[in-house]
Amino acid sequence: MTFEMLFDVILALMLVWLCWRVLAAPDLFKAVVLFIVYGLLIALAFVRLQAPDIGLAEASIGAGLTGALMLDAVGQMTGRRMPWQRKDEPDRKEADHGQS
Amino acid sequence: MIEAAIWVILIPLICGLAAFAIGGRTSRLLGLIGAGLTTIAAFLLVAEVWVNGVWEYSLGGWEAPLGISLRADGLSTFMIAMTAVVGLGISLYAVRYFALTPGPSPDPSAPLRTGAGRGEKSQATWLPSESYWPLWMLLWASLNALFLSSDIFNLYVGLELLTLASVALIILERERASIIAGLRYLLAAFLGSMAYLLGVALLYAEAGVLDLQLLADAELTGTAVQVAGGLMAVGLLLKAALFPMHFWLPAAHSSAPAPVSAALSALVVKAAFYLLIRLWFEVFEPASSIAVEQVIGVLGATAIILGSFQAIRQARLKMMIAYSTVAQVGYLFVMIPLAGSFGDPQDVWRFEAWTGGLYHALSHGFAKASMFLAAGVILSSLGHDRVWNLAGSAARFPVIYLSFGIAGMSLMGLPPSAGFVGKWLMLTSAVESAQWWWAVILLVGGLLTAGYVAIVLSQALQRDVEIDREPDPIPRIMTLSVFGLAVLSMLLGLRAAEPLEFLEIGAPFQTLITTVEE
Amino acid sequence: MSLFLIYALAAVGLFAICLHAIITRSHLLRKILALNMMGSSVFLLLIAIAYRNSVEETADPVPHAMVLTGIVVAVSATAFALALARRYHAETGETELSDGDGST
Amino acid sequence: MDNRDPLSNPGYLVRILSMVLSAGLLAVLIAAVVDLGDEPTGLTARVMEQIDQSGVSHPPTAVLLNFRAYDTWLEVAVLLLAAWGALALRQATRLPEQPQATSAGPVLDWLVRLLVPLLIVTGVYLLWLGTNAPGGAFQAGAVIGAALVLLRLSGYRSVGLLDALWLRGSLLAGFAGFLLIATVLFLAGWTFLEYPPDQAGLLIVIIELLITWTVAVSFVALFVAARPDPDDLNTESEGGHG
Numbered sequence: 001m002t003f004e005m006l007f008d009v010i011l012a013l014m015l016v017w018l019c020w021r022v023l024a025a026p027d028l029f030k031a032v033v034l035f036i037v038y039g040l041l042i043a044l045a046f047v048r049l050q051a052p053d054i055g056l057a058e059a060s061i062g063a064g065l066t067g068a069l070m071l072d073a074v075g076q077m078t079g080r081r082m083p084w085q086r087k088d089e090p091d092r093k094e095a096d097h098g099q100s
Numbered sequence: 101m102i103e104a105a106i107w108v109i110l111i112p113l114i115c116g117l118a119a120f121a122i123g124g125r126t127s128r129l130l131g132l133i134g135a136g137l138t139t140i141a142a143f144l145l146v147a148e149v150w151v152n153g154v155w156e157y158s159l160g161g162w163e164a165p166l167g168i169s170l171r172a173d174g175l176s177t178f179m180i181a182m183t184a185v186v187g188l189g190i191s192l193y194a195v196r197y198f199a200l201t202p203g204p205s206p207d208p209s210a211p212l213r214t215g216a217g218r219g220e221k222s223q224a225t226w227l228p229s230e231s232y233w234p235l236w237m238l239l240w241a242s243l244n245a246l247f248l249s250s251d252i253f254n255l256y257v258g259l260e261l262l263t264l265a266s267v268a269l270i271i272l273e274r275e276r277a278s279i280i281a282g283l284r285y286l287l288a289a290f291l292g293s294m295a296y297l298l299g300v301a302l303l304y305a306e307a308g309v310l311d312l313q314l315l316a317d318a319e320l321t322g323t324a325v326q327v328a329g330g331l332m333a334v335g336l337l338l339k340a341a342l343f344p345m346h347f348w349l350p351a352a353h354s355s356a357p358a359p360v361s362a363a364l365s366a367l368v369v370k371a372a373f374y375l376l377i378r379l380w381f382e383v384f385e386p387a388s389s390i391a392v393e394q395v396i397g398v399l400g401a402t403a404i405i406l407g408s409f410q411a412i413r414q415a416r417l418k419m420m421i422a423y424s425t426v427a428q429v430g431y432l433f434v435m436i437p438l439a440g441s442f443g444d445p446q447d448v449w450r451f452e453a454w455t456g457g458l459y460h461a462l463s464h465g466f467a468k469a470s471m472f473l474a475a476g477v478i479l480s481s482l483g484h485d486r487v488w489n490l491a492g493s494a495a496r497f498p499v500i501y502l503s504f505g506i507a508g509m510s511l512m513g514l515p516p517s518a519g520f521v522g523k524w525l526m527l528t529s530a531v532e533s534a535q536w537w538w539a540v541i542l543l544v545g546g547l548l549t550a551g552y553v554a555i556v557l558s559q560a561l562q563r564d565v566e567i568d569r570e571p572d573p574i575p576r577i578m579t580l581s582v583f584g585l586a587v588l589s590m591l592l593g594l595r596a597a598e599p600l601e602f603l604e605i606g607a608p609f610q611t612l613i614t615t616v617e618e
Numbered sequence: 619m620s621l622f623l624i625y626a627l628a629a630v631g632l633f634a635i636c637l638h639a640i641i642t643r644s645h646l647l648r649k650i651l652a653l654n655m656m657g658s659s660v661f662l663l664l665i666a667i668a669y670r671n672s673v674e675e676t677a678d679p680v681p682h683a684m685v686l687t688g689i690v691v692a693v694s695a696t697a698f699a700l701a702l703a704r705r706y707h708a709e710t711g712e713t714e715l716s717d718g719d720g721s722t
Numbered sequence: 723m724d725n726r727d728p729l730s731n732p733g734y735l736v737r738i739l740s741m742v743l744s745a746g747l748l749a750v751l752i753a754a755v756v757d758l759g760d761e762p763t764g765l766t767a768r769v770m771e772q773i774d775q776s777g778v779s780h781p782p783t784a785v786l787l788n789f790r791a792y793d794t795w796l797e798v799a800v801l802l803l804a805a806w807g808a809l810a811l812r813q814a815t816r817l818p819e820q821p822q823a824t825s826a827g828p829v830l831d832w833l834v835r836l837l838v839p840l841l842i843v844t845g846v847y848l849l850w851l852g853t854n855a856p857g858g859a860f861q862a863g864a865v866i867g868a869a870l871v872l873l874r875l876s877g878y879r880s881v882g883l884l885d886a887l888w889l890r891g892s893l894l895a896g897f898a899g900f901l902l903i904a905t906v907l908f909l910a911g912w913t914f915l916e917y918p919p920d921q922a923g924l925l926i927v928i929i930e931l932l933i934t935w936t937v938a939v940s941f942v943a944l945f946v947a948a949r950p951d952p953d954d955l956n957t958e959s960e961g962g963h964g
Contacts, residue, residue, distance in 0.1 A: 005619070005621070005624070008621055008624050008625070009619075009624055012624050012625055012627070012628035013628075015628050015632060015662075016628055016631050016632060016635070019632050019635050019636065019655055019659075020635055022651055022655065023635065023636070023639035023643060023648060023651065023652055023655075024639075028645070028647055028648070031648070031651065032647075032651070035651055035654075035655070038655065038658075039658065042658050042661070042662060045625060045628075045662060045665070046662075046665050048621070048625075049621065049625060049665045049666055049668070049669040049677070050668075050669055050672065050675075050677040051665045051668060051669075051677060051682055051685075052856045053682070053686075053780075053782060053852075053856030053857055053858060053861065054661075054665060054682050054685050054686055054689075054782070056848070056856065056857070056861050057685075057686055057689050057858075057860055057861045057864070058658070058661070058689060060861055060864040060865055060868065061689050061690065061693050061860070061861075061864045062654075062658055062689055062692070062693070064864070064868055065693060065864055065867065065868065065941055065945075066654060066692075066693050066696055066697075068868075068871060068945065069696065069697055069700055069944065069945060069948060070647070070650075070651065070700070072945070072948065072949070073647055073700050073703065073704055073948065074647060076704055076707065076708070076949070076950075077646075077647060077703075077704065077707050077713055103914070106908065106914050110901075110905060110908075113799075113901060114901065114905065117894060117897065117898055117901060120802075120806070120890065120894055121890060121891070121894055121898070123890070157913075157914070158913070159791075159792045159913070159914055159915045159916075160788065160789065160791055160792070160913060160914070160915040160916045160917075161912075161913040161916040162772070162788075162789050165765055165768060166765060166768050166769065166772060166789050167789050167790065168790055168792045168793065231806070231810045234806075235803070235806070238799065238803060242796075242799075245796065253684050253687075253793065254790075254792060254793055254796070256688075257687060257691065257793050257796045257797055257800065258796060260691050260694075260695065260800050261796055261799055261800050261803065263695075264694065264695065264698065264800055264803040264804055264807060265803055267698065267702075267807060268698075268803055268806060268807035268810065271702065271807065271810070271811065272810070274810075274811060274954065276706075276709055276710070279702055279705055279706055279709075279811075280706055280715065282702060283646075283699065283702040283703060283706060283715065284715055286695065286698065286699050286702065287640075287649060287650070287653065287699060290653050290695050290699070291640060291653060291656075293695075294633075294653065294656045294657055294660060297657075297660050297688065298633060298660050298663070298751075300684075301660055301663050301664045301667060301681075302663075302754055302758070304664075304667065304680075304681065304763075304764070305667040305670070305758045305763065305764075306758060306763070307763065308671070308763030308764045308765065309765070310680075322757060323753050323754055323757040324754040324755075324757040324758050327750050327751065327753070327754035328754070330750075620760050622760055623755070623756075623760070626755045626758070627752065627755060630748060630751035630752060630754075630755055631748065633747075633748075633751065634744045634745070634747050634748035634751065635744070637740075637743070637744050637747060638740050638741060638743075638744035641736065641739075641740040641743070641744075642736060642737050642740050667764070668764070670760060670762055670764075671762045671763055671764030671765075671766050672762065672766065673762070673766040673767050673770070676766060676770065676781065677766070678764040678765060678766040678769075679765075679766070679769050679781035679782045679784070679785045680764065680765045680766075680769065680785055680790070681764070682781075682782040682785070683782050683785035683786045683790055683793070683794075684793075686782065686786060686858070686860060687786070687793050687794060687797045689860075690797050690800070690801055690860055690937075691797055691800050691801075693941075694800050694801045694803070694804035694805075694944075695800075695804065697804055697808065697944035697945075697948060698804040698807050698808055698944075700948050701807075701808035701811055701944070701947055701948040702811070704948055704949065704950050705811055705950045705954075705955075707950075708950035708952070708955055709950075709955050
């Protein structure tokens, strides 16, 4: 087994492990961060498979944009304040209050 | 050559786009124009295929393995024509539906409906009626695109387009129940798409082409092909809501506005069914097996029995009709073991079952659209759709209930309805192939259907009952489209010869067809 | 073992894990994450197939185009699902779909 | 309610059934992949044969925007529907601004001022690159969209500046461009979705430009519209919101 192939095997195993972690990590915020890492590694796998432009799309859309959407959603649905939310921005809770 | 098939996709897209861009009250006009022109184009296509046989077209001038081909055979054109007539009926109905108050849900507190359809200047907010037309046009276009496409990956994109348009229409009124139902539908359909796409990937890896005809000619067999077929079938069954993958359907179909419910039950479910039939009998025929086909048939039979029982138990009319769809979808899939590899290639009853299933799809399309539109009238006029509180309402809108009854007869399969023709063909096939168990299921299903239709009608026909409030008058065009669709589901049974002959054009049973005609 | 086989096996493994997660995880975000990752597992398989189909160092561009299309479709569906899930959460405070409609 | 363990248990039976199902699927899929083997199939050679007539020299771009342009067109429609569906969840026709607040702090502010132009330049470069090298409209649109989201998050005005008409126009541009070009050429007697060989390159560039802009705006719209507007909710306590 060549060194390069070893790299590919490790990358493939990391993908599987990350996927499992994303779906099993108790903390959703952590799960989304891992999801972004997963997206970047998928992009890396695409580059390894001679598809650099698709890797670029996966990194920017699959990991970047989807990750940002997910983070924003986690912020709302777990009540966690995200770094970009100002302190004076009305808290998410306010939108929910009195309804459940 | 006018290439009517291209226009069947282009017209709704152009009108939908214009309706998106302009918005406001103009969108309704554009939607109506789109519906009318698309119907005309659809029937031009029917004439073209009837005269010239199968129509094929390479998009962009790039021939099949490299480019994407469109193909209109009897089956495709049959579905396009059905979509056109049902779609026209739904469009005419929708013109006035979105002008009615208070809308389909008895929730007067929602502020968004103020001004809907009353012609007020409403630049600052999105109104459901305004979004309806462009979305409906896109839904229609995606249906036609699906029926015409001959490329398995293009079909995936078409399926996604159809799903997103459906969900956007379900949530049109922005009500809580419909948002939940839409979300569940979106997730289920997304899962189905992924299974389908994985199948496409395996199939491409095996065969190296994406075109349906080339795949069919390759007569594929082997593990990878069987797995691909299984994945694509499961994905499509999920989208077609075959038991036990129907969990998303009742809520989604019943919580949408009536014209949307009608389109979803009558047309959208059929698109997944159509695609499955096409793949099953053209591409995966050599890789299929009796056992798998019997399993699908059993699922269909279970859907018929359980779906009908659930329909009988429902307290809300729209929910009842939605469960009825679950049951009727079951009939469509009983066709698979009948038309499949149980018999020898030269057994004529396979072809009979195939046409029977498709004719059943046609009759269900008309009947179910009529029923959902009727339920929409009842709901918006009475302000509720509780089955046990319908007493006496038949006197208020007799034509609506008459239509409901006629459509119900077609669902039951009573002669001379179109439902009867479809069911009769499937029954004959079951008897001729000595698969009598399907015949029993078909008959029992008919009785159960009679059960829930009778509940509604017997309630509505009660006399001398106090009604909570005076129902609002119903615009004539709505009554007319409900009635028209129901009558068509009956008339198509009286004149079944031509449509059945039409289905033979390019059907995947060529050897059988010639024997029938000799 | 070829590069194709390594990544293709990883892809089907990812698909199976995601399926399990979609069935058993009830939190909406988790379901959406799993669906999205299921999509990228199929894309990985397609890219591996494209690599397998290489002719003289050029990978098959047809699966590449399919994946690019698929990525955009996946992000559209994901974003739409997120918008619906967030609206649902904001209205009810729920993070899971309840089986409220009494289906079997 | 929110602090409940997100991995709430659906019950043993479901988990075991799901495990069995997934494991079975995995076994079947592995068998399928092994069955496929390493024999190349596919359309590589055919694409390379015809690429000279496509108007672009980068194979994936040729497939996306010429050989299989129909897919790409429908894909833009999918994006349009998602953005439209998400926007239709809210009543307002314009995208709301990020609540105006104090600046994000000098460091972050500086970072944004640096990053945004960089991202936009990268996006345009990717678009230009796409005709003959890895890159393309969707990647470019995503990067520009990211720049716009960043602007928004740091309190600058971006897509909120688009009024209702411009917002619609931007969402529709890619789809409409395709539709217009295809319809006009079709009426002029060409095959549907066929480009005249001389103009193929130019037409593809026009379509790519439009798609880039649409993708960028759609992504921002999806990002913004995903946030529920408190005024839109179907609440039991009506009228409580300003």
